[in-house]
Amino acid sequence: MNINFAVLIDADNISATHIKEMMEEINKYGNPTIKRIYGDWTRPNLAGWKNVLLENAITPIQQYAYTMGKNATDSAMIIDAMDILYSGKVGGFCIVSSDSDFTRLATRLREACMQVIGIGEKKTPNPFIVACDRFIYIEILKKEADKVSTTEKGSTKTNVDKITAKEIRLIRSTILDVSGDDGWAFLGDVGSLLQKKQPNFDSRNYGFEKLTPLIKSIGEFVVEQRDSTKSRHKLIFVRNKAKRKSRIKK
Numbered sequence: 749m750n751i752n753f754a755v756l757i758d759a760d761n762i763s764a765t766h767i768k769e770m771m772e773e774i775n776k777y778g779n780p781t782i783k784r785i786y787g788d789w790t791r792p793n794l795a796g797w798k799n800v801l802l803e804n805a806i807t808p809i810q811q812y813a814y815t816m817g818k819n820a821t822d823s824a825m826i827i828d829a830m831d832i833l834y835s836g837k838v839g840g841f842c843i844v845s846s847d848s849d850f851t852r853l854a855t856r857l858r859e860a861c862m863q864v865i866g867i868g869e870k871k872t873p874n875p876f877i878v879a880c881d882r883f884i885y886i887e888i889l890k891k892e893a894d895k896v897s898t899t900e901k902g903s904t905k906t907n908v909d910k911i912t913a914k915e916i917r918l919i920r921s922t923i924l925d926v927s928g929d930d931g932w933a934f935l936g937d938v939g940s941l942l943q944k945k946q947p948n949f950d951s952r953n954y955g956f957e958k959l960t961p962l963i964k965s966i967g968e969f970v971v972e973q974r975d976s977t978k979s980r981h982k983l984i985f986v987r988n989k990a991k992r993k994s995r996i997k998k
Contacts, residue, residue, distance in 0.1 A: 750778055751779070752778060752780075752781040752837065752838045753774065753781065753782075753839075753865075754783075754840070754841050755780045755782065755784070755841075756784055756785075756828065756841065756842070756843055757783075757785040757786065757844040757845070758844060758847060759787030760787050760794075761845045761847050761868075762869075763886075764797040766886065766890050767797075767806075768800075769889040771804055773884060774842050777840070778840055778863075780842070782832060782837070782838060783805060783806045784809050784828065785806050786809045786821045786825050787809075787821055788810070788812055789808055789810050790812070822850070825843075825845075825853075829853055833857060833860055839863060840864065842865045843864065843866050845872075846869045846871055846872040846876075847868075847876070848872070848876045850876055850879075851876045851879045854866065855879045858880075858881065865882045865883070866947070867884045867889075868885070869886050869887065870885050870887055881944075882943055885948065888950060888953060909953045910954070911966065915949070918945065919966075919969070920969075920988050922941050922942050924988065926941055931987040931988065932985045932986070933985065935963075935985060960984055969989060970989055971984065971985070971986050972986070972987075973985075
């Protein structure tokens, strides 16, 4: 079911550089029926946003900085979010910011059974990340845009994160959590639980568009395609490879 989303953007905390990629990403999860961006539009540093608001049908909300050192934009976003919540017009929120001040807001919205997606930079504090159902790094959206650009120029080289033993352990334990007695787990269930355990887990962080090729690349899992009785599409199942016994004598 395609749910309606309220998209609230912290202009003081996020660059307008890749607004097109951000909106395309949000459209994957629902219909952004409310799109608002908050900031003091009298300040010259927000001029970059003004050029893209009309193109993306985003409503600017003026918020003056009444007191030095206090972020009035955060307060305005939080008040509007609660008003939208009680209006009953949406089923989810997308909070675009790298500011941990929105941690409590994300938690409160999820308590009200709202789906909460966060978009921000990799510098975003972990409390805000884990308060969301899903958290997407802007750097990943930039990489995708750069990849398209470099492909057109004949190069596809991009910088990606290297998967670590920590993420591999996370995948292994998640497979165990959802697998049957035979050790096989439906990859869709694995992906859903990974997202719940770690909202910022994204195969694109490691240079893969989907979870299947990421898991295949690690070499510690067995992947199997099976026919579906309900559709023409293949079902992907995965299980952990048995760990090799140490040959070192005790």
